Amino acid sequence: MKNILLLKRIRKQAITWIVLPAVIGLGWVYPPVGFLLLVCMVGAVGMSFFSGRSWCDWMCPRGAFYDVFFQKFNQGKTVPKWLRSNKLRTFMVGLIITVLGTQLYFAWGDLHGMGMAFVRLLTITTAVGIILGLTVHSRGWCHICPMGTLASWFGKGKKPLYINSEKCTNCGLCTKACPMGLVPNFDENGQLTDPDCIKCGSCVVTCNRKVLSFDYPINDIKKSA
Numbered sequence: 001m002k003n004i005l006l007l008k009r010i011r012k013q014a015i016t017w018i019v020l021p022a023v024i025g026l027g028w029v030y031p032p033v034g035f036l037l038l039v040c041m042v043g044a045v046g047m048s049f050f051s052g053r054s055w056c057d058w059m060c061p062r063g064a065f066y067d068v069f070f071q072k073f074n075q076g077k078t079v080p081k082w083l084r085s086n087k088l089r090t091f092m093v094g095l096i097i098t099v100l101g102t103q104l105y106f107a108w109g110d111l112h113g114m115g116m117a118f119v120r121l122l123t124i125t126t127a128v129g130i131i132l133g134l135t136v137h138s139r140g141w142c143h144i145c146p147m148g149t150l151a152s153w154f155g156k157g158k159k160p161l162y163i164n165s166e167k168c169t170n171c172g173l174c175t176k177a178c179p180m181g182l183v184p185n186f187d188e189n190g191q192l193t194d195p196d197c198i199k200c201g202s203c204v205v206t207c208n209r210k211v212l213s214f215d216y217p218i219n220d221i222k223k224s225a
Contacts, residue, residue, distance in 0.1 A: 052152070054155075067138060083136065180197070
């Protein structure tokens with residue numbers, strides 16, 4: 001079951017990651033293609049109100065791209081605190097909104113000019129993400145991605161991960177399996193408090209003791225265990 005569930009995720013990402021280089025490549029030839037970036041922006045923020053950062057799992061082409069090509073180099077690595085700093089993330093949200101907004105303002109009414117604003121943004125940020133993926137963590141960019149940050153803000157507490165702490169042996173397998181490099185931090189109710197969980201389920205299927213679940217409150221897990 002574990003291998004089947006992980007394989008399904010890999011297969012989905014194998015399809016979605018292709019969108020990233022396709023949009024960048026075609027965008028430099030036909031800039032209006034850049035407007036497709038809006039789909040990812042709306043999807044990430046829109047879904048956050050219902051299921052947190054679930055869009056960032058396999059539906060985000062860039063997240064899928066980083067997992068496919070860089071995760072094997074960073075398996076089990078945690079993300080440094082400076083990359084998850086609220087100040088840095090807030091700064092990135094403001095920076096991207098300002099840069100993109102300024103370019104759209106000056107290109108307003110010009111379909112190609114406006115599209116190119118998105119293409120340039122996607123190209124530059126993807127390049128930064130590749131550098132972070134090679135030097136820091138495969139999903140390093142995902143921690144400072146403005147849309148991901150907004151999704152973590154708006155989706156905090158949505159579709160939480162629960163743990164049966166009584167049966168957890170702190171083996172660390174969940175941390176090694178997490179593509180976001182998160183160290184599980186559960187509150188007194190057995191609920192994961194980290195809003196950057198992308199709901200991929202890698203930790204759930206990797207846990208040998210089956211103490212993790214997205215479906216039931218902690219008390220129900222204890223009763224069913």
